[in-house]
Amino acid sequence: MPKLKIALIDDDSERAEFIKKTLIEHQFDVVACLITDQLNIFYLQQIQADVILLDMDHPQRDVIENCVSQFDLPTVLFTKNSHQDTIKNAIDAGVTAYIVDGIDPNKLDSILQISIQQYKKHKKLEADLKDTKTKLADRKDIEKAKVLLMKLHQLNEEQSFQLLRKNAMSHRMTIGEMARRLIDAQALLQGQIKDAE
Numbered sequence: 001m002p003k004l005k006i007a008l009i010d011d012d013s014e015r016a017e018f019i020k021k022t023l024i025e026h027q028f029d030v031v032a033c034l035i036t037d038q039l040n041i042f043y044l045q046q047i048q049a050d051v052i053l054l055d056m057d058h059p060q061r062d063v064i065e066n067c068v069s070q071f072d073l074p075t076v077l078f079t080k081n082s083h084q085d086t087i088k089n090a091i092d093a094g095v096t097a098y099i100v101d102g103i104d105p106n107k108l109d110s111i112l113q114i115s116i117q118q119y120k121k122h123k124k125l126e127a128d129l130k131d132t133k134t135k136l137a138d139r140k141d142i143e144k145a146k147v148l149l150m151k152l153h154q155l156n157e158e159q160s161f162q163l164l165r166k167n168a169m170s171h172r173m174t175i176g177e178m179a180r181r182l183i184d185a186q187a188l189l190q191g192q193i194k195d196a197e
Helices: 013-025 041-046 061-071 084-093 105-153 157-170 175-196
Strands: 005-010 029-035 051-055 075-079 097-100
Touching (some): 005 013, 013 029, 013 051, 013 105, 051 061, 051 105, 061 084, 075 105, 084 097, 097 105, 105 157, 105 175
Parallel strands (some): 005 029, 005 051, 051 075
């Protein structure tokens, strides 16, 4: 099995170097070792990692959010801080796992593997939710567009749907996208008519 590529981010430079050395000795592939106050967004985007390992004495929400949004990877936070507000803020900021303990290389692989699976599950749920919302929005817009076509061309419901479908196919887009185009065009035309009055 290939080694996990870890981006290590710490708020203490000496500790970061020590952890990096320890991880490498335990066969982990540390592809980056960064200090929180030196995070460079352009550099972050170029790192090819499987997981972010954050080690912070004082977890800061903005630093965590920055890492989560820039990397879009599972993010495991190790800290000695067990304050409820800090934990809540870190989870709200997007950490995959919050570990109140030091980094034990013997347990780390299991922790990271579990975090990666949790992250994948969370991403799938997000994608499913987005897909459901899109389908609901499409359905509403398709209904609006059908009513519009029925009024414009004196068509029945089935005929208006087939016309919408045919146009969507000829323009290589979904029926929902075609419906939105038609609704937007009608709103634009109505606006122009009102402006001309």
